[in-house]
Amino acid sequence: MKTRREFIKISTVAAGGVAMIKPALSWAPDFLRKDIKPMDESKAQRFPTFCEVCFWKCAGFTYHDKNGDIQKIIGNERDPHSNGRFCPRGTGGVGMYYDNDRLKTPLKRVAGKNGESDAYEEISWDEAFDIIAINMKKVAKEHGPESIALLYHASSGAYFKHLLHAFGTDNIAKPSYAQCLGPREAGFVATYGASISSPEPTDIKNTQCLVLIGNHVGENMHNGYVQEVADAIERGVSIITVDPRFSTIASKSQYWLPIKPATDMALLLSWIHVIIYEELYDKKYVNQYTFGLDELKAHVKNFTPEWAYTKTDINPKDIRDTAYEMAKAAPATIVHPGRHTTWYGDDTQRTRAIAILNALLGSYGKKGGWYFPEKKSVPTIPHPEYPHPKWTWKDITRKTYKSAGTGISNDLIKASLPENKNEHKIKAWFVVGTNLLATVPDQAITKRAMDNLDFMVVIDTMPAEITGYADIVLPECTYLERYDDIRSSQHRFPNIALRMPAAKPRFNTKSGWWMAKQLAEKLDLGAYFPYDTIEEELDWKFKQMGTSLEEMQKIGVKQFTKDKELYLSEGEEYYFNTDTGKIELYSIDLEAKGYDPMPKYTEHKQPDAGFYRLIYGRAPMHTFGRTVNNPNLTDLMSENKIWINPKVAKIWGFEPDQEIWLENQDGVKSSFPIKVRITERIRHDSIYMIHGFGTTKKQMTRAYGRGASDSELITNVKYDPIMGGTGMRENFVTFHTENPHNKVVEPETKEANS
Ligand SMILES: Nc1nc2c(c(=O)[nH]1)N[C@H]1C(S)=C(S)[C@@H](COP(=O)(O)OP(=O)(O)OC[C@H]3O[C@@H](n4cnc5c(=O)[nH]c(N)nc54)[C@H](O)[C@@H]3O)O[C@H]1N2
Ligand SMILES: Nc1nc2c(c(=O)[nH]1)N[C@H]1C(S)=C(S)[C@@H](COP(=O)(O)OP(=O)(O)OC[C@H]3O[C@@H](n4cnc5c(=O)[nH]c(N)nc54)[C@H](O)[C@@H]3O)O[C@H]1N2
Ligand code: SF4
Ligand SMILES: [Mo]
Numbered sequence: 001m002k003t004r005r006e007f008i009k010i011s012t013v014a015a016g017g018v019a020m021i022k023p024a025l026s027w028a029p030d031f032l033r034k035d036i037k038p039m040d041e042s043k044a045q046r047f048p049t050f051c052e053v054c055f056w057k058c059a060g061f062t063y064h065d066k067n068g069d070i071q072k073i074i075g076n077e078r079d080p081h082s083n084g085r086f087c088p089r090g091t092g093g094v095g096m097y098y099d100n101d102r103l104k105t106p107l108k109r110v111a112g113k114n115g116e117s118d119a120y121e122e123i124s125w126d127e128a129f130d131i132i133a134i135n136m137k138k139v140a141k142e143h144g145p146e147s148i149a150l151l152y153h154a155s156s157g158a159y160f161k162h163l164l165h166a167f168g169t170d171n172i173a174k175p176s177y178a179q180c181l182g183p184r185e186a187g188f189v190a191t192y193g194a195s196i197s198s199p200e201p202t203d204i205k206n207t208q209c210l211v212l213i214g215n216h217v218g219e220n221m222h223n224g225y226v227q228e229v230a231d232a233i234e235r236g237v238s239i240i241t242v243d244p245r246f247s248t249i250a251s252k253s254q255y256w257l258p259i260k261p262a263t264d265m266a267l268l269l270s271w272i273h274v275i276i277y278e279e280l281y282d283k284k285y286v287n288q289y290t291f292g293l294d295e296l297k298a299h300v301k302n303f304t305p306e307w308a309y310t311k312t313d314i315n316p317k318d319i320r321d322t323a324y325e326m327a328k329a330a331p332a333t334i335v336h337p338g339r340h341t342t343w344y345g346d347d348t349q350r351t352r353a354i355a356i357l358n359a360l361l362g363s364y365g366k367k368g369g370w371y372f373p374e375k376k377s378v379p380t381i382p383h384p385e386y387p388h389p390k391w392t393w394k395d396i397t398r399k400t401y402k403s404a405g406t407g408i409s410n411d412l413i414k415a416s417l418p419e420n421k422n423e424h425k426i427k428a429w430f431v432v433g434t435n436l437l438a439t440v441p442d443q444a445i446t447k448r449a450m451d452n453l454d455f456m457v458v459i460d461t462m463p464a465e466i467t468g469y470a471d472i473v474l475p476e477c478t479y480l481e482r483y484d485d486i487r488s489s490q491h492r493f494p495n496i497a498l499r500m501p502a503a504k505p506r507f508n509t510k511s512g513w514w515m516a517k518q519l520a521e522k523l524d525l526g527a528y529f530p531y532d533t534i535e536e537e538l539d540w541k542f543k544q545m546g547t548s549l550e551e552m553q554k555i556g557v558k559q560f561t562k563d564k565e566l567y568l569s570e571g572e573e574y575y576f577n578t579d580t581g582k583i584e585l586y587s588i589d590l591e592a593k594g595y596d597p598m599p600k601y602t603e604h605k606q607p608d609a610g611f612y613r614l615i616y617g618r619a620p621m622h623t624f625g626r627t628v629n630n631p632n633l634t635d636l637m638s639e640n641k642i643w644i645n646p647k648v649a650k651i652w653g654f655e656p657d658q659e660i661w662l663e664n665q666d667g668v669k670s671s672f673p674i675k676v677r678i679t680e681r682i683r684h685d686s687i688y689m690i691h692g693f694g695t696t697k698k699q700m701t702r703a704y705g706r707g708a709s710d711s712e713l714i715t716n717v718k719y720d721p722i723m724g725g726t727g728m729r730e731n732f733v734t735f736h737t738e739n740p741h742n743k744v745v746e747p748e749t750k751e752a753n754s
Contacts (some may be wrong), residue, residue: 047502048076048556050487051090052155052479054623055176055198056222057487058082058090059557062480062502070097070480070503078557080224080491081199087221088621088636095632096461096478097506101701103463103475104507120473125510125518128472133522135455135471136167139428142454145169146389147427149412154433155499156476156512158485160459163516164430166383166528170392171415171426173407175439178725184337186403186723187351190587192364193577195405197373197490202334203566204228206368209238209329211322213264213354215338218248221620222339238329240322242267244615245643245688246681255322260313261613261686261729262344262604268353269601270308271323273300275360280327282362289574290359292586292598299598311601330361332368345718345727348403349599352587356599359583365568373490374562379544381537383528396424401724402593408724410440410717416449428455432512433476435464438625438692441714441728459512463699464625476512477505483513483534486541494560496545498538498552513537595722604730606685611665611732612648613686616710624692628703639707641677643688649678652735661736664713669740671696674708687733 046061051073059079063072073093077084106128111119123131139147145168150160153174161172177185185195204210205228217229229249233239239253242264250256259267275281276297286293305316326333335357341347363369393407396415401408413436416426429450437443450456450469458470467473476482480502487497505511517529531537539549547558568574575581579588591597607613621636622628642662644654654660659673672694682688693707718727 046074047500048497048553049073049480049499049502050079050081050497051086051093053089053093053096053627054222055153056081056224057155057489057497058086058223059487059497060086060090061556064502068503070094073480076497076556078495078555078559079497080493080495080559081489082223083227085223085227087223087226089221089623089627089633090223092621092627092630092632092636093480095630096627097480097503099462099629099631101463101629101699102461102478102507102509103467103473104509105475106508107467107470107473107475109471125508128474129515129518129522132457132472132519135428136523139454140168143425143427144390145387146171146391147425148430149173149416149426149428150430150432151175151409151412151434151436152430152432153439154459154476154512155479155484155487156459156482156516157432159513159516160430160432162528163520163523163525165386166520166525167523168387168389170389171396171407171412173393173409173412175409175434175436177406178404178408178410178723179342179439179441179728180340182405182408182723182725183341183347183720184339184351184354185405186348186720188337188355189405190348190352190403190584190590190722191355191359191578192583196337198339199224199489199491200337200339201371201373201490202336203332203366203368203371204232204334206332207232207237207329207334208332208368209240209326209334211240211242211326211333211335212249212253213242213268213336213338214343215336216243216245216247216249216617218252219620220339220618238325240325244683244686245617247617255318255325257312257314257318257322258683260311260606261615261683262606263312265346265350265353265599265601266303266308266311267314267319268350268357269300269303269599270305270319271326272296272353272357272360273303274305274320274323275327275357276300278323280323281360282330284571285331285362286360288571289576289583291578291580291582291584291588296356296585296598303601326357326361329368331363331366333361333363334358334369335361335363342720342725343727343729344604345720345730346599346602347720347725347727348722349596352590353599356585359585364583365574367567371492371566372564373492374494374564375490376488376494376496376545376560378486378488378496379541381530381540383530391424396422397724401720401722402595403590403722404724409434409436410445410719410726411724413440413446413449416453417445418448418452426453428453430457430459431466431470432459433461435460435466435625437465438695438709438711441711441717441726443712444715459515461509462626462629463697465695465697468697474515475507475509476515477501477509481505481509482511483538484511485513486538492566493562495557496547496552496560497557498542498549500553590722593722607732608665611734612644613729614664614710614713614731614733615682615686615688615729616691617688619690622690622692625695625703626692628692628695628706629700631702634702638702639675640690640693641675642708643677643679643682645682645684646678646680647684648687649676652737654678654735658737661738661740662708662713662733663736663740664715664734665732666715668713668715669736670694670708671712672705672708673739 075082107120149171241253305319694709
């Protein structure tokens, strides 16, 4: 076996690169250091909250000083998401509150058609609710309440979901499914009859071998997950990272496999081949719990490491060695499913292959592999039954994408296009805390859908792109200024958390729950919100759960005892929620729906000459576009850069920090230039950039025009045929050294201008 150092040297050379290797401890960001003392609590007041800077939802306390000014947010020790420590973004969340570019008061469009202008006038809350209620009733009368869709991603979306259910529609979707983790959920449901959900129940605390496929933990800063990985590195676990980029975690791995992008399925199938044909799988586990080994064995017969090498650029010895490494540690091996899994369209099948590999290693339900999480259900105050919609998102989506687990944002958007002559047509949108233009690929479709809506409401905290298309904009106060619904999350132990305000809302902003309740009253749906204050509602719910608002205001997080065991015991009888009651290596359900019962390799396009694959990811100090204007976080990173391999930079004659423009395969050009970062850490066939930058909204004064947007260049979308997700990584860019927007001037226009 190679030593770690040797291997990295070899691998980086394979990718044309050299890399610095730092000892594990120096990798740990400040927030992981246990020696940092929290502020003196006796001098400040503290208010429990959970973070809204990303979707990990860490619980902590917001502190303010004697004057009521918010000072600091610190993790709550009782919270399994944060273990008392916030990540840099969570700490910087204070900047969301102090950002003076925030939306300040309700707005009504007074000029321009949707999308053409954002001329707005300030209106009162009451007028805003009147206009919304009148338009909702009008749309419902003409097209049925089902023609109103809710697209949301903010925590407060829960209250709008309730409102829209009460109004009679179930056309609801979050981008965190079809633009994020949907494929892996569908892949695991097909295999284990259970989804993964969040936080992922991977037992990293006890693992011996962690396989990360395009999962860049450490840059992807999901808190509890990063902490467990940092501890695992200190314990000396074996990490195998598969990434075309030398990511931070690749530099801490025993093995880095710099795969040719879009070929992961070949690697996975060849790992399965080695594990079955060299009889490295857990025979007892596979016999007892799985279905379809013989079929799988026949299926992967020809997928040898030698075959995979021709697809992936990874040499057969490395493929075998890493398979042995996984088998050696099994069942304490985790082949991590990743989270943002909408890559190339065959994503459900790729995650199926990952699910199968875990099953062969016998790691699902085993210590150091996957544990069985538990979650507390949150009761609802009794209210009238919801009306039964005549049709729902399922009637739109499930005809094509038979395993879609929830509403599909991009499908609801398509159902809003004028050419949709179907009886299931969307005519109005509620958008709560999701910047759809940056989030859902192929902006042209989203823009055309918005141009053709009868009515659109956007509820946001910032003047993000999406607000420029709304008829009414409602400014929500930040998470530090409001209560929200209870956070109940799955973990080793069921646990709940409270978010309460630490300060009064700045400007004329309000909480989402309040908006939903006011609107309900205007729509004669007040009976669905049978409480005067949210404190009353939360206290009722907490009391049903064996605590109270008063107790939660003190402790912030409460853990409950478990009903189930964390792991399977030796030989325990266990029925999986699949057709066969077993883990399906061969999926009966997928076959019945007309899909491949076992994952197949499909060839994906590679870049044409002069073009490079556009790959994107996360930076530790930002979350998408929601932080790019945050004063505390722009201090740490104010723009993204484009990672370019030195060989490519040489061909183009690029200097470090030179500004270039990008153009994709469909002729779409970046609105702004981006600075070049020349680095061995990216393959020569790809470029890399951080998602979330390059906003076109001037009102976001710190972010406007800083860096470039990956979203505007993602126009080729590979839809996952099984669950409807939007594969975004089959886009290719070329470069311009001069502003290409200046070049395209028609001769007549030129004359007219001169
Ligand atoms: N091109 C490209 N597209 C992607 C991705 C990518 O990497 N590249 N990543 C995908 C992934 S993994 C995901 S999960 C999605 C995320 O997609 P989104 O959740 O849409 O992403 P954000 O940029 O965080 O946008 C959220 C919006 O919420 C607003 N907001 C923040 N806090 C609040 C609040 O408390 N209340 C309200 N009402 N609004 C608030 C912000 O101002 C912002 O306008 O994007 C997906 N789309
Ligand atoms: N700091 C920070 N942390 C975050 C977020 C954030 O915005 N900021 N967002 C959170 C959210 S919502 C999500 S979903 C997760 C997403 O985080 P991850 O699940 O880790 O997923 P990606 O963003 O897809 O991962 C990008 C990595 O995939 C690699 N990659 C690109 N193409 C390929 C390929 O073809 N094969 C392989 N093997 N690798 C490839 C890229 O080089 C990059 O290192 O991060 C979460 N954590
Ligand atoms: S990981 Fe960081 S940004 Fe995300 S919820 Fe936790 S503290 Fe907030
Ligand atoms: Mo995500």
